[in-house]
Amino acid sequence: xxxxxxxxxxxxxxxxxxxxxxxxxxxxxxGENESIAKHRKGEITVRAKKGSEVKVEQLKHxxxxxCAIPNSLAGGMSQENLKxxxxxxxxxxxxxxxxxxxxxxxxxRNKGEINYAVVDAILEWCDENDIxxxxxxxxxxxxxxxxxxxxEMSDDELKQAIQHxxxxxxxxxxxxFAEYDLNNEMLASNYYEERLGSGITKLMAQWAxxxxxxxxxxxxxxxxxxxxxxxxxxxSAYMSQIRNFLKQGIPIAGIGVQGHSHxxxxxxxxxxDALDSLSVFKIPIRITEFNMPxxxxxxxxxxxxxxxxxxxxxxxxxxxKICFAHPAVxxxxxxxxxxxxxxxxxxxxxxxxxxxxxxxxxxxxxxxNEWWTDVTGTTDKKGVYSVPAFxxxxxxxxxxxxxxxxxxxxxxxxxxxxxx
Numbered sequence: 001x002x003x004x005x006x007x008x009x010x011x012x013x014x015x016x017x018x019x020x021x022x023x024x025x026x027x028x029x030x031g032e033n034e035s036i037a038k039h040r041k042g043e044i045t046v047r048a049k050k051g052s053e054v055k056v057e058q059l060k061h062x063x064x065x066x067c068a069i070p071n072s073l074a075g076g077m078s079q080e081n082l083k084x085x086x087x088x089x090x091x092x093x094x095x096x097x098x099x100x101x102x103x104x105x106x107x108x109r110n111k112g113e114i115n116y117a118v119v120d121a122i123l124e125w126c127d128e129n130d131i132x133x134x135x136x137x138x139x140x141x142x143x144x145x146x147x148x149x150x151x152e153m154s155d156d157e158l159k160q161a162i163q164h165x166x167x168x169x170x171x172x173x174x175x176x177f178a179e180y181d182l183n184n185e186m187l188a189s190n191y192y193e194e195r196l197g198s199g200i201t202k203l204m205a206q207w208a209x210x211x212x213x214x215x216x217x218x219x220x221x222x223x224x225x226x227x228x229x230x231x232x233x234x235x236s237a238y239m240s241q242i243r244n245f246l247k248q249g250i251p252i253a254g255i256g257v258q259g260h261s262h263x264x265x266x267x268x269x270x271x272x273d274a275l276d277s278l279s280v281f282k283i284p285i286r287i288t289e290f291n292m293p294x295x296x297x298x299x300x301x302x303x304x305x306x307x308x309x310x311x312x313x314x315x316x317x318x319x320x321k322i323c324f325a326h327p328a329v330x331x332x333x334x335x336x337x338x339x340x341x342x343x344x345x346x347x348x349x350x351x352x353x354x355x356x357x358x359x360x361x362x363x364x365x366x367x368x369n370e371w372w373t374d375v376t377g378t379t380d381k382k383g384v385y386s387v388p389a390f391x392x393x394x395x396x397x398x399x400x401x402x403x404x405x406x407x408x409x410x411x412x413x414x415x416x417x418x419x420x
Contacts, residue, residue, distance in 0.1 A: 035325040037388070040371070042407050045386040048398045048418035051378060054385045055397040058373045062391035062408060063324065064132075064286065064331025065367050066095035070341040074101070074121035081340060084354050086125070088338070092349070092364065095178070096126055097134035097288065097333050104139060104147070104165060111149040116172065123176050134288070134333070137181035137220065138169055139204060141190040151191075159196055163207045170211030179216040181256055181288070182208065187221050187237055202250050209251065219245070220256030220288055224278075227270045229262060235274050242281055252283060259287040259332065261294030264308070265315055271322050279328035287323055287332035291347040292316050304346050312347075313362040320366055383419065 040063065046054050067089065070076075077085060089096075100106050101118040108114045126133045139162070140146075150158060170180070182204055183192070192200050208215050223229035224238050238257075245252055255278055278285055292315050293304075304312065323329045336342025339352040349360035373389040379398075391409045395402055398418040407414050 029321075032321050032325040035327070036321075036371070039327040040324060040409075041388045041390055042409065042411070043386055043413040044389045044394065044396065044405075044407055045384060045413065045415045046379065046396060046398060046418065047415060048379050048383055048385075050381050050383045052383070052385075052398050052418070053376070053378060055376045055395075056373060056387055056389065057395045057397070058390060058392055059395055059404070060094050060393040061367070061371070062393075062406075064095040064333065065093055066097060066134075066331060066333035067093045067337050068099035068136075068289070068333065068335045069096045069101075069122050069126075069133075070099050070336075071101050071106075071118050072341055073125065074118045077340070085338060085341070088350060088354070090129055090131075092337065092360075092367075093131075093334075095132045095134070095331065095333065096122075097136050098122055099136070099335070102135050102169075103137060103145070105145055108165075109147065111147075119173070123173070127176070132178040133176075134218075134286075135169075135173065135177035135180040136288070137184040138166060138208060139182065139192065140184040141192045142185055142188050143191050145184075146191045155196060158192075159200075159203075162192065162196075162200070162204060166204055166207035167211040170208045170215045172211075174212040175214070177215070179218055179254060180208065181220040182217040184220050185222060186219070187234060187241065188231075199248075201245065202248050205250050216253035217251060218254040218256045218286070218288075219252060220258065222258040222260055222289070224257045225259065225266075225271050225274045225287075226261065227267050235277060239277060242278075242283075246281070254284045254286055254330075255281065256286050256288040259290030259292075259319070260335070261292055264293040264311065266292070266319060268318060268322060271319070272326070275323070275326045275328060279326070284330045285326075285328045286330055289335040290319070290332055291335050291344045292319060293344070293347055295344065302346055309358045313358040316359050317362050317366055320363070324371065 044056055046056070048054065069089075073082070073085065098119060101122055107116070107119070123133060125131075150161060153161060183190070183201060186193070186201070192204075205217050208217060219242065221234070221238055223231060223234045227233060242252065242255065257274075257278065275285065292312060320332060323332050336344065336347065337349045338354070339345040339348045339350065342348045348357065349363060350356055371390055373387070373394075375387055377385045377387065379385045389407055391407050394405050394407060396405060396416045401418065403416055403418075405414055405416055
């Protein structure tokens with residue numbers, strides 16, 4: 001009898017906790033949907049003759065849904081893989097980031113031997129396809145990413161080399177990169193600061209703007225959005241660094257927070273709270289390097305089971321929903337989407353043979369279905385048809401005549417006039 005009562009109590013508690021969890025999930029989803037409707041949608045108003053048939057078709061998101069482009073785009077993939085890589089990239093993403101090509105140690109491994117060719121090829125393809133690109137990165141001060149020939153320089157020589165790098169990159173690619181990561185992962189270590197003092201970051205920014213006064217300079221660091229990384233919580237340290245840089249007058253255009261997880265899941269509440277904390281600076285936030293599952297070695301080696309793939313899909317959807325719902329976030333970029341060119345193959349949307357994973361279907365449903373505006377209607381007796389729509393580029397057609405327009409978050413709404 002005691003055993004039966006104990007079992008009934010356990011069953012009741014399990015049922016009760018399940019209800020609470022279900023209610024919490026529904027409340028969370030409702031809150032995210034409300035925030036998305038508030039912060040990611042504006043209004044398109046069409047004016048035409050009364051009774052006109054109107055079609056509003058979204059062509060592209062304003063919000064950045066992007067991915068890294070590997071050096072192998074410029075050479076190293078088979079022709080078939082290259083063809084499919086380009087096709088799938090354009091089907092899934094509206095912006096890009098150079099994975100390795102722009103890094104100083106990659107571009108100039110040996111002093112004076114600068115390889116622009118790979119970056120040029122990537123940017124040429126991005127330009128041809130109207131894909132804005134992030135320049136990752138101008139500098140990277142972790143010790144193992146600083147070339148030995150730089151370490152052998154005197155302090156004055158090193159400063160001159162940094163100045164030449166900053167000015168030459170931004171002048172050579174003037175207007176080509178939408179933004180740059182100025183000095184990557186400074187919280188981990190910063191060789192340049194250790195050698196030249198705390199003012200070097202401001203000088204880097206000033207020199208970069210000499211080459212291109214319109215260059216947008218981002219910070220970029222990891223372990224900011226997870227509560228218990230191996231090196232300890234980093235959010236407060238990052239915020240302190242940002243405050244210090246702003247106090248110095250460093251022109252920070254954006255806050256880059258890497259989305260590399262360490263595990264197969266993530267802490268939803270911590271992610272929300274961290275984004276809330278960073279938003280106090282009123283500076284755009286980008287999730288710059290997203291992978292799920294994360295960096296633990298077993299995820300880099302293991303083929304996921306079907307159950308694990310399904311779980312991964314849910315984690316990715318939840319992560320994207322939280323980020324898309326947050327008004328300060330302006331984009332999220334994966335750090336690889338195909339197993340053949342992804343440092344964590346198990347985090348890919350596509351298998352090595354280009355078979356889509358459940359994550360691919362879930363991602364596409366989210367970005368191109370749930371968060372996509374494609375509607376038809378009829379103008380009213382005043383000749384007006386209005387529709388809430390996600391910010392982005394649109395094709396608006398009235399009685400067979402089409403116009404392309406941009407509905408921007410900055411404007412909030414747009415009027416498309418077919419009466420003229």
